[in-house]
Amino acid sequence: MSVPVYDSLDKIYDTSALERQGPRYDALVKKFTEKYGRKPEFIARSPGRVNLIGEHIDYCGFGVLPMAIERDVIIAVATTNDDTKVRLANVNSKYGDREFEYEGKDTVVTIDATKHEWSNYFKCGYKGMLERADSLSQPKGMYLLIDGSVPAGSGLSSSAAFVCASALAVIQANNLGLTKQELTEIAIVAERNVGVNSGGMDQSASVFSEKQYALSVEFVPKLKTSLVKLPTVDPPMAFVIANTLVTADKFVTAPRNYNLRVVETKMAALFLSKALWIDNPSDSLKEVCEDYFKDADYRERNPIYDLKRLLDTALTAFPKDSSGGQGYTLDEVAEMTGVPAQTLKEKYMTRFPVETDYFRLVQRTKHILTEAKRVIEFKTTCESPPADAFATLGAIMNASQESCDTNYNCSCPEINAVCEIARENGAVGARLTGAGWGGCTVMLTREDKVQKLIKALKQKYYKKNFPELTEEELDDAVLATKPGSGSAIFVGFDK
Ligand code: GLA
Numbered sequence: 001m002s003v004p005v006y007d008s009l010d011k012i013y014d015t016s017a018l019e020r021q022g023p024r025y026d027a028l029v030k031k032f033t034e035k036y037g038r039k040p041e042f043i044a045r046s047p048g049r050v051n052l053i054g055e056h057i058d059y060c061g062f063g064v065l066p067m068a069i070e071r072d073v074i075i076a077v078a079t080t081n082d083d084t085k086v087r088l089a090n091v092n093s094k095y096g097d098r099e100f101e102y103e104g105k106d107t108v109v110t111i112d113a114t115k116h117e118w119s120n121y122f123k124c125g126y127k128g129m130l131e132r133a134d135s136l137s138q139p140k141g142m143y144l145l146i147d148g149s150v151p152a153g154s155g156l157s158s159s160a161a162f163v164c165a166s167a168l169a170v171i172q173a174n175n176l177g178l179t180k181q182e183l184t185e186i187a188i189v190a191e192r193n194v195g196v197n198s199g200g201m202d203q204s205a206s207v208f209s210e211k212q213y214a215l216s217v218e219f220v221p222k223l224k225t226s227l228v229k230l231p232t233v234d235p236p237m238a239f240v241i242a243n244t245l246v247t248a249d250k251f252v253t254a255p256r257n258y259n260l261r262v263v264e265t266k267m268a269a270l271f272l273s274k275a276l277w278i279d280n281p282s283d284s285l286k287e288v289c290e291d292y293f294k295d296a297d298y299r300e301r302n303p304i305y306d307l308k309r310l311l312d313t314a315l316t317a318f319p320k321d322s323s324g325g326q327g328y329t330l331d332e333v334a335e336m337t338g339v340p341a342q343t344l345k346e347k348y349m350t351r352f353p354v355e356t357d358y359f360r361l362v363q364r365t366k367h368i369l370t371e372a373k374r375v376i377e378f379k380t381t382c383e384s385p386p387a388d389a390f391a392t393l394g395a396i397m398n399a400s401q402e403s404c405d406t407n408y409n410c411s412c413p414e415i416n417a418v419c420e421i422a423r424e425n426g427a428v429g430a431r432l433t434g435a436g437w438g439g440c441t442v443m444l445t446r447e448d449k450v451q452k453l454i455k456a457l458k459q460k461y462y463k464k465n466f467p468e469l470t471e472e473e474l475d476d477a478v479l480a481t482k483p484g485s486g487s488a489i490f491v492g493f494d495k
Contacts, residue, residue, distance in 0.1 A: 001180050003168060003207070005042075007492035012045065012485055014211065017070050024147065025074070028091065029493050032076040032145040035089060040076035040145070042172055043490040046164035047072040048150035048157045049205035050241055050442050050481060051433045052214055053396060054375040055404055058199030060265045061220040061286025062372035065228065065379060066201055067483040068209030069241070071150040073158070073165040074490075079140035079173045086126065088119050091147045102130070102139055113195035116251055120194050121159055122146075125166025128190025133176055140173050151476070153247040155434025160202030163191045164487055172489055180207050183487070185223060196250045197262045197352040209486040216379055220286045230483070231385035231393075238447045242422070242457050242478040244414040245466055246438030257437050259352040261408065265368055266348055268314075268361040270337040275317040283348075285368050303376050311369040315362070324362025333359055360409075367407035374400050394428030394444050401431035410436035418461055419443070425456035450480045 006012060013021050025043065032040045047068040054064030084102035086109075098119040103109055108127045111120050122144070130139055146165075150158035164187045171178050178186075184207045188200040204217040204225055213227035230237060250258045266283035273281035278291045292313075293306050315322045319336065334341040374396050381392050401419055405411035411432055418441045419430035426449035433442040445453050457478050462469055469477070 002177065003171075003180055003183065003487045003489060005489040005491060007490075009490070009492065012488050012490065013070060014482055014484070021070075024149075025490070025493065028074060028076050028145060028147050031091060032078070032143075035145060036078060036087075036143045038078050038143065039495050040078050040143075040493075041491075041495065042077055043493075044075045044077060044165045044169040044172060044487075045072055045490055046161045046168060046206045046487040047209065047484055048161045049202055049209070050156060050239065050440070051201065051205075052239075052442065053371075053378040053400055053431075054201070055371060055400060055432070055434075055436070056199075056261055056265075056408055056410065057368050057371050057375070058201040058217070058219060059197070059262050060269070060368050060372075061284040062368065063216060063218040063375055063379075064201045065214050065216055065375055066205040066209075067214040068205055068486050069150075069156060069481050070484050071156060071161075073146065073148040073150065073161040075147075075165050075169045076145045077169045077173055078143040080143070081140060083141040084139055086122075086142045087144065088122055089145050090118070091145065095146075105130075111193045113193060116249075121162040121191075122166040124190040124193045125163045125168075125187065126170050127193065128163075128186040129167050129170040129174075129176060129178075132182075132186060133174060136174055136176070139170075142169070142173055144169065151243060153249040153439060154243050155248065155432065155436065155439025156241070157202035157206065157434060159194070159196075159250070160187070160191060160198075160206050163187050164203055164206045168487055168489065180487070181223065183207055194251060195352065196254050197259050198250065205486070207487045209484060211485045212483050214382070214483055220284070220290070228379060228382050230382055231389040233385075233390050233446075235446045235448045237390060237393075238445055238450050238480055239482070240422075240427070240443045240445060240450060240453055240457075240478065240480050241433070241440050242418050242443065242461070243440045243476075244412070244418055244438055245462075245477060246412060246414045248412075248435060248438030250435050253437060255353050255355040257410065258435055260354040260356055261364065261410070262352070263348045263354055264359050264361055264364045267333050267337060267344070267359055268365045268368075270339060271333070271361060272314055272317065272365075274336070274338050276313065285365070286372075289369075304373050307369050307373040307376075311366065314365050314369070318362050318365075322362060324360055324366075327358030327360035327363075329358060333361070363407045363409070367403045370403055370407075371400060390444075390446070391428055397429030397431045397442075397444055398423070404432055404436055408436075412436070412438055414438065414465070415441055418457065421457055421460045422453060425460075426453045454478050454480070 422430040427443035430443040
């Protein structure tokens with residue numbers, strides 16, 4: 001299936017958003033025309049996402065359940081056959097104009113991952129797509145104007161929205177005709193060029209989401225998505241997103257946070273492969289799990305029960321006490337996994353360096369296996385809702401927050417405070433969403449309680465911690481959200 005081409009905005013956005021989005025698209029086209037003296041040919045659009053459940057388990061191969069939001073990246077594009085230059089501009093003047101040249105089939109474009117540079121995200125999409133465009137003799141020159149509304153560093157996946165929209169712009173400009181699946185898979189790998197070893201949840205949610213549905217994303221044996229209808233309850237359920245306004249840029253803190261967590265989970269998988277005599281040792285906890293149960297009678301297999309059993313077994317296998325203590329040194333991990341320290345360093349810590357003295361494998365394993373279980377429980381609750389579906393979903397979200405905080409150490413005091421306030425003011429569940437260490441929280445409430453919840457958050461969190469915020473900034477920080485649609489090409493403007 002390829003990315004849809006639309007000529008009216010109501011195919012992309014909820015009716016309630018059209019009043020905002022119409023003028024935004026008009027302004028983009030106008031500004032593009034003024035800047036480049038030509039009209040755009042199309043607009044590529046890819047949204048941010050909010051993850052409902054399944055945090056930090058995508059890179060271990062376990063399924064997750066995000067949904068797209070209205071906030072997105074839109075890129076107006078015109079092409080030329082006269083050259084192969086790429087001209088980038090952003091409606092936000094904070095991001096200065098950039099230009100670069102196509103460097104030929106092998107390199108495509110050089111990305112300096114040591115620099116925190118906004119155009120790197122575009123280059124990721126550009127490089128990813130053109131590296132695979134074998135039949136293309138020469139790519140088009142491009143004129144681009146970008147407008148992003150996903151707050152950067154907020155955990156709503158501004159980076160994936162940008163990379164996916166960029167990749168889509170390159171596909172459309174060069175008539176590459178790729179499917180959604182190809183776009184997503186390439187965008188996942190391409191985004192790692194900026195220096196963060198991220199999983200595939202964000203790109204999948206950005207490309208595949210549909211209005212009114214959450215998206216189930218599986219990664220093993222291969223990327224597969226399916227739509228999940230949220231339960232109909234009375235009064236209806238609603239999700240609110242609140243940004244703690246603690247900026248958590250994955251790129252900046254990667255060696256101590258995100259990239260380190262990826263390494264810790266891989267070490268845990270290597271250790272369990274050895275300790276549990278896994279036939280096909282793997283550094284993916286999902287693959288370890290599959291292998292461990294592969295000979296079990298299918299009648300005894302139950303994904304929730306399997307994860308629980310694997311965790312119980314894992315906890316007794318780890319040396320030292322099952323709390324995990326301060327973690328293991330690199331030499332201890334080498335001993336436990338049977339992989340020399342030098343090999344571990346080369347394989348897992350060179351392209352994406354980490355900074356730590358200890359690797360907390362027990363705590364990370366606890367989080368991954370229980371979180372994977374929560375995703376299945378959440379999905380099952382949506383698919384066959386029990387009478388107390390609303391409370392059940394809320395409890396699952398709260399348990400996820402607890403585990404992110406205590407086992408995965410990816411929460412922070414501000415996230416905990418926001419979740420607490422939310423639960424005291426009408427949210428049945430509240431948790432961080434995205435990588436954590438700041439950024440956004442997502443809460444589950446009922447439609448009739450949304451206003452009270454937002455008011456309480458403004459008074460008890462924002463007014464107290466950020467008294468200087470304007471009303472407009474406050475409305476931007478805390479908002480109700482609905483499942484939105486994924487990537488699209490928009491052509492409904494005067495050309
Ligand atoms: C970031 C990454 C995702 C995922 C989340 C945590 O958003 O890009 O791949 O790992 O963090 O769930």
